[in-house]
Amino acid sequence: MRYLLAFQAILAPSVFATSSVVFESLHQVPRGWTWTQSAQPEEPVKLRLSLKQQNLDEFYENLMQVSTPDHPRYGQHYEGHELRSLLKPSDEATSTAVRWLQENNVTSIRDDGDYIFLRTTVATANKLLDTQFAWYQNEAGEHLLRTMRYSVPQEVAAHINFLQPTTRFGSTQPLATRLNIMNSGETATGQSKWISAPPELKENAALAVNSSCNSTITPRCLYQLYNINLKGSSAGNNQIGYASFVGQSARQTDNSLFAQTYAPFAAGKNFSVVTFNGGINDQTSNNDSGEANLDQQYAMAVGFDVPAVEFITGGLGQLVPDGDTPNPADNSNEPFLEFAMGLLAMDNAAIPNSISISYGENEQEIPLAYATQVCNMFAQLGARGKSIIVASGDSGTGDFCQANDGTNATRFQPQFPGACPYVTAVGGTRGIAPETAVAFSSGGFSNVWPRPAYQDAAVPAYAQQMANNFTGLFNASGRGFPDVATQSVGYRIIQSGRDVGVQGTSAAAPTFNGVIALLNSARIASNQSTMGFLNPWLYSNASAAFNDVTTGTSAGCNGQSRFNGGPNGSPVVPNAGFPAAVGWDAVTGLGTPDFAKLLALAAPNVQNQGGVISGA
Template sequence: MAPFEFLIGIIFLCICCVDPGAAAEPGYAVVEQLRNVRDGWIKRDAAPPSELVRFRLAMNQERGAELERRVIDMSTPGHSSYGQHMKRDDVREFLRPSEEASDKVLSWLKSEKVPAGSIENHGNWVTFTIPVSQAERMLRTRFYAFQHAETNTTQVRTLEYSVPDDVRRYIQMIQPTTRFGRPVRHERQPLFRGTAASLEELAANCSATITPNCLRELYGIYDTTAKPDARNRLGVSGFLDEYARYEDFENFMSLYAPNRADSNFTVVSINGGLNLQNSSISSTEASLDVQYAYSLAYKTLGTYYTTGGRGPVVTEEGQQDTNVSTNEPYLDQLHYLLDLPDEELPAVLSTSYGEDEQSVPESYSNATCNLFAQLGARGVSVIFSSGDSGVGSTCTTNDGTSRTRFLPVFPASCPFVTAVGGTYGVQPEKAISFSSGGFSDRFPRPSYQDSSVQGYLEQLGSRWNGLYNPSGRGFPDVAAQASNFIIIDHGETLKIGGTSASAPVFAAIVSRLNAARLENGQPKLGFLNPWLYSLNQTGFTDIVDGGSSGCYVGASNEQLVPNASWNATRGWDPVTGLGTPFYNTLVKLATSV
């Protein structure tokens, strides 16, 4: 996985939600405002007036918090509603805004002459497409092209926007506007950049290289008699022009998982996502994800969701600009999935992308986290890698104060996803130094992990006081191997690592648990965390060696905070969570609740 800059902040954000002192035109209220541009982005020319932008408007959810409570209840063993997942239409109806709110917002769009044919009303979300010039008038703002200094990619964004006073209370956010997203693959840690694997390494034991057989032995994974079930789809997320190649997959399976040689996967395109089998672009992340998810799962339906995020923008004249992006691929993926009929939803979704929590507008992370909760309500286990930046990358806040602080990662910090940290080695397994973890500066600690996290905080004492939020959601939740994975990409055998390797491994184990439950006439596990924490680490190997690092700055790679680290300890810790899974035990526990 790449160092996690990914997919939904500290008390003050560079990209912050509503500055109470922000000035707005009379009769208008500021919805979101940036104090400054996110680090690494450069403001360029004004956006072309005729460029079409597809906006997503999130309505303020009157019952959003109630839904989240329901998700925790239906995911908590022993609760009367455990396992009683909701249907698509039930979730929609539950979150439907009041008639007054809907009428006000739609009337405003109509008054601004938004083409009726471009408006899609999904209840708690409304999408519409208009040119930049119209958006500027409507939102009382100016859009510009912003270029990323490192990648040269360009996004059309603004620094603030406003809506009429009489509709402000109904609107949570409108995007893409202030969201300067640059989620990163958790697979680019320099120590484990993809390198050709030698014959000696391939012949060595599992301390030097990781293959599916190593993981089966390490995590007690054995084949079951569960029959394939259409309800047990295992989904893998693909972004950033990563293409899962069938030929590489088949070669990998025949060499490293011959007992799974008949496994395959389908590709589903979202928002113009491509499926380029002959692309020369490196696809190490996609190769890693599908090769390990589907070699370790048991006869599951595999789906790779390729979501467009760099696709061309089409202007009113029908011309394409491949250098400028106005789309928002992560919202596109979530809305696509939530619109699917219940029988087409994945039971497990593995994603290996993320970004610093502080880089995401607070309204965006709140809305996105609620979408993950909606997936949980429908019985989907959402798995994210925790990231590859340890306690934090630069450990400097972007709110204008440049304070020193450990930086959590989003979406791993969302309490409705299961975040997977990283380990290395065998006998014993140890926490790997780049495994991201810590405590959210935005989401409070959920009740399901109170006891586990409090135990760690008591051990920690006053160390690192002021550098983190002790009341925040702690992550990761679990861990798995994260280094020296053998993959095949473009016909070449490579060795890579990162927590992007950990996520599909854990997702495959959850898929196996679902297979056993479905065979037993039980519902899918759905949102995992309340169940996982209720086990008190039964079914997990407690990782007590090693720790994370981070806060490296400058060419000399010095630590801004000397010895910055979260240590692996007995019980839950913010490097490896509850520990690494042991399937043989977990399957017995999963089929007994």
Template sequence: MYIRHSWNAVPKNWVSLGQPPPGTTIDLYIALKPQRENAVVDALYEVSEPGHPRYGAYLTKEQVADLVAPHPETLELVNSWFEHHGISSSSISTTHGGNTLKLKGVSVTQVNTLIGASYQLYRHVESGETIVRTVRYSLPTALHRHVLTVAPTTSFVSPPTQWQTPRIRSSRKTAELVKLASGEPATMLSSRAQIDYVTPPFLRWLYDTVAYIPMAMGENVLGVVGFLGDYPSPTDLSAFMHKYLEADDATFRVDEIRDGGYDATHPHREANTDIQYAEAMAYPTPHVFYSTGRGPTGTADYYLNWLEYILDEMNIPQTISWSYGAEERDLPREYTSFVCNCFATLGTYGVSVLVSSGDDGIGRGNCVNANGVVRFIPRFPATCPYVTVVGGTTNYDPEVATWFSGGGFSDHFLRPAYQRQAVPPFLRDLGNRHQGLYNDSGRGVPDIAAQSFNFLIFMNGQEQTASGTSAATPVVAGIISLLNDWRISTGQDPLGFLNPWLYGTGRAALTDITEGSNQGCGMEGFSAIAGWDPVTGLGTPSFRRMMERLF
């Protein structure tokens, strides 16, 4: 046995509560390295790059399973390992596109022996959430070159809730935004066009979706991902849509995943914001909300639960909105690589995944790492190269970057090919500022941005405000869903993985943001400049201009 991954100490904000309850079991995922290491990513770029002969020729599940298949020797060794430890073949299944083995309902005691671990119950000091994890695990030496990662083991994922400023709205100021959207003079707006509240009419006017009516309702679907027991209220959605769009029939389907549950009588601000603004942008497109749990004893993994479910679905929504994330430094590289490859698989199916960049700017707190060194803290899955990441803006004419907009550079993933032309100009402009505090060869975050401050939402029948890039993300997802609707209704394929197009011909359809900066780590962060920047990415969307660039 040889250590596969370990932490020198329990990750920050987590404390051990000792051994998990007797009888605790784990569904353990063993992600195997494929025989053709980069086959899925290569296929993703082929089907996502405009002008490539295979553009839009999305893959079937059988084709993906063939690309990710492990070497026969890998399966032989792994099965021998299971057999040696008495793992019943009846408890083993294949998941996550075909390269992952799932051991269902294995006792913690048996897993400790299998991977040389010492699982304990941990509590997050801020949220109170409890999970079962280990700070180290091992594998037989012969398996290290065959196994990508084992999970859940050392991944301390605790998705944060939305950054928010709850307060009741002013109906007079709200009316000014409605006037603005309809073309009437808005007397309360300053010469700099600072706005007090964001509403659906304002967003639809600002991003030029007002005149478009979806036509592919029988085929096009928008999915919204939820974690942590965050539930949306259909009653609040009805009140919201009635007030702002006179759309009394707006609704959504709920898919419960791994004890995710659903209690409409106890809505959460995050889930309400996500559903209300995704619906506001894409109505009457069908919506599905995924309520994803961690299992009854906190033994499972939010991300892997959802990815297992969605990758097994026959009909996956063409657009997905994901407003959660965790500090990349709290996750093993092998784990983030595995999850990121699952997002790549979704892209090969023709799915556009929009992820929030986070609301801590360049990092939360003082950003001192385990070695006592200040280091900016990027967030995952925003750092995954195979998703489209949404940063935050505020005001209009011009829009400017919000101070909390998450942005920076990954420590786990290198700069992808589609960013090779866009990112270096920013780094040259930055010069020696913040030198050594970030990875200047890492994947840059975000890719795109949208309004993110002071959104009016309905909560338990009352109007309140909410803010964050997690509010911007469903807005952009709604716009992408409209583009997918237009393409499907005209006999074309959905957009799928967006970034090769966005950084290419689609870039001209975005409004560059050149003012504002983010903060964090007790200092000023990065600034928005002409071109790409790690605060607002390439800029904000214009639906009509994006349509024109897709002809």
């Protein structure tokens, strides 16, 4: 990291002689915001400039090689310093950006490698970017310093991804998670509700599932349903991680009560916390902690006995308002960029081998350059042997099904980061014998990323069939998601000392995370690499190790808000929904995991035994 003082370049002529180009712009002030006044020249401005990385084509080729099971380089993951050396911006990119800033009298510059952070005044920023910063106010009375457009010299434009905050009207007001609390529950006493199990797992796991699991999901249900009977470990620095955003923090007291009630084998187990970007480990306030508690309690239980790490990231990400979130005061865009930056700065040994993210937004709400950068960073984590597992979303085909690009076209709404091709997206099911797709499970096809090669055998036939049913409503050649699914309804958690039921694909993500954490334990015990980027393996070797879900359908685009059930003004698409089908589908992906089969593929020398069921 370098700090640079600006100077007046008086000896050498400027290299920025060509005309500037408009780099980002808005056609109108975003809905929910009003221009109030021009900014004063002396007011301070802080900006982040993202530099383009080198060798991205080589990187993506290498990523697929180390992630594809039949390739000779499978499992030969990068160390952090190796990847940073490969991808670091060119000296020309850095020097061009720094010189441009210095020639325009920017007084404080910090070079952080992939980013340059700068502080200056409104007057200098206006001149630098050929723009006019102004103050805008939203309906909640919050004020932001923003601009409607900015320009940079062509020489600079060739080297940067974005410069923000400028045109992005986000908010720092966190909202409650979209985790759905099904009932307020009862005060948790710590009395065990560990349900008795059959003496052994059967070949058909569904036959061994307690009937209560048809409506109530506990760790015991998941072990039985998904044929899990292996105890994980911390050997080889194996850890399981999860993200906590928008002010969420898992509570130690709730975690202890959950273990006593539903996972007695984990009694006394704790979790560690890492904070990024000013995140706060809040153990005492009355703030909502439901999502973080769910993530911790089921990562710990399903992935037992792999140590759990919570990553609390402060701040909110960038928002492009649309009909779903027309008021930026309602911004719940999560700080994905800061989260990924924090992880990538760590040594490989310190980063958990599998990490779940139970947060997301409409893909179109995320600025393209921002989304592309974050997706690239998740790919980098995959190349370093880390599996990124995300909830597919809880809005089915979409809530407010209208494009925000000025056309107002009716469109299904894919989700971010689930539609990023370098994460594993987890959809939702409910019920047992058989499991069925749950209506709120988000899925579909990306408008940003094309279908990756690893999906070429599984996805096209389904996509074409759906395109015939819903002409023009989605991009049939886009990356299809979700990739897999697990139970998503009726999970019991302890929240603020109460035993409550919750639902959402935010429950599915930590569940599948636990499955992968156990596979990593088995592979480490066999002197094999960690799983890393999962999808090439899932769609080739492991596709037969999933329980195919063929009943149920997603829903959405019905003119009703997913938040309060009232009318939201969205275009209505009659019978909108992606149905479950034989093979891959856009509501449950490849299906739900059969752990014993996955284990036989990932670590054939390790037996599915010795876990909490056989030890109960």
